[in-house]
Ligand code: B12
């Protein structure tokens with residue numbers, strides 16, 4: 069049998085002007101690419117495999133599309149990975165392009181197909197993965213060798229009960245050089261026990277926290293360090309709720325791995341001062357926290373009961389004492405907000421003075437409870453999924469026009485970082501980051517868009533005819549959210565049990 073060439077592409081998105089978003093330098097080597105490439109065995113049923121990884125955001129030419137040309141010496145499988153809602157059209161176009169060039173095996177997976185109904189697009193030669201790769205990737209590989217992919221994989225359940233130990237093969241030096249710093253995303257645990265109504269993470273990874281074991285993460289770190297990775301981002305959404313977090317950190321300390329890392333924690337970390345200290349000792353340099361709002365009523369309405377604004381100041385202090393930057397993530401344009409609320413929020417934030425902040429426009433992300441509610445109420449005005457990127461207003465806010473919300477978004481960045489530069493005189497990396505955020509926002513670009521120094525190479529017009537021919541449409545209608553299977557619901561119930569058993573957040577728990 070011919071070897072299997074596996075082309076993994078993390079798709080970009082289409083910008084407002086139709087160009088494919090591409091940058092001269094990326095922010096971080098995409099975790100999904102290396103996660104799935106590491107899940108791929110060297111041989112499938114005795115047939116050798118060769119994996120190619122492509123992060124479209126950092127490709128300044130389209131040479132990688134040549135990998136989708138027919139090669140008589142191998143069977144090609146295109147997997148478009150980690151597809152978010154605003155990247156879905158781009159994913160469809162890559163698959164349509166591959167089909168048009170003669171690649172018969174194409175599959176699209178990641179957050180969007182896992183959480184949103186793709187039935188109208190199925191059965192047209194492109195497969196959709198509705199489950200975690202751990203559950204379906206081996207079958208996809210076998211089917212590609214066998215000659216035919218199924219239209220859908222993983223319809224019966226989204227999540228694996230247990231994750232196999234997985235050591236990540238790091239990017240090669242050429243790929244790593246595409247990022248401003250050699251930074252790799254790793255995913256030591258997944259899931260979040262809370263139930264914020266706007267959040268898609270609990271739909272993508274579930275509420276029961278699962279891990280592939282801290283030993284495999286330690287080995288991934290060793291390999292990453294040997295391969296030239298200098299900074300790691302633990303992309304798990306709730307690093308402080310990860311059951312093996314102490315083992316992992318202690319292991320990093322004992323081995324003197326000394327890899328600076330960034331992670332995301334919920335605000336209840338305020339009750340884990342020892343953990344913050346341990347994180348500092350293990351070389352954590354920054355914690356990203358979803359503080360979202362200072363208004364308790366707003367937080368409760370969003371289901372984010374565990375956030376208590378009275379504790380935010382203490383979080384900044386605990387982090388600073390441990391030598392860690394606090395990064396407060398804020399949402400503007402909640403239903404109750406008006407302009408004065410956003411301005412007040414900004415004032416409070418400046419007083420609290422976390423080291424970093426980021427801002428997002430409240431977005432009913434497809435697949436979430438909030439999305440279903442807003443759609444039922446007829447509030448969603450945007451028809452194009454490309455724009456569901458949290459820097460565009462996609463629904464009719466009662467008090468804030470779309471233009472006003474976007475103005476406020478960029479104002480928050482320029483104002484916060486302008487104030488920080490004037491009042492706190494940051495140095496080194498902190499100053500560079502503050503200047504970068506101000507620069508991006510003044511050009512009305514979201515600083516978290518994934519890279520710096522954009523380049524225009526190609527636009528949607530080159531791909532639309534293929535989308536039309538393959539899927540019979542130009543814009544996919546806004547999707548229904550996919551319901552969870554009984555199996556997935558049962559796994560989620562474990563989270564309720566664990567949350568109450570360990571009383572992680574007794575008075576504010578979800
Ligand atoms: C890290 C991260 C970022 C980084 C990305 C950097 C990078 N180069 O990768 C940064 C900070 C730049 C970022 C930016 C944004 N992000 Co972000 N991000 C994340 C985060 C925290 C982790 C993603 C990750 O790496 N996961 C680890 C990998 C291994 O998991 P995975 O991709 O889900 O893959 C698993 C499954 O999905 C499945 N799978 C995936 N692909 C495939 C393919 C096949 C064939 C198969 C079988 C299975 C499969 O199997 C995998 C293993 O189990 C997620 C939250 C989350 N937990 O998902 C949000 C998340 C993906 N981001 C989100 C958003 C909205 C954004 C922004 C638009 C926000 C903004 N305005 O800035 C921007 C977009 C810019 C961009 N370039 O994408 C949303 C997406 C919502 C949605 N449903 O579309 C998420 C879910 C967070 C949220 N709820 O808001 N983000």
Ligand code: SF4
Pocket residue numbers: 260261262263264267268269270305334358372
């Ligand atoms: S705390 Fe809320 S917003 Fe954050 S990951 Fe958990 S459910 Fe999502």
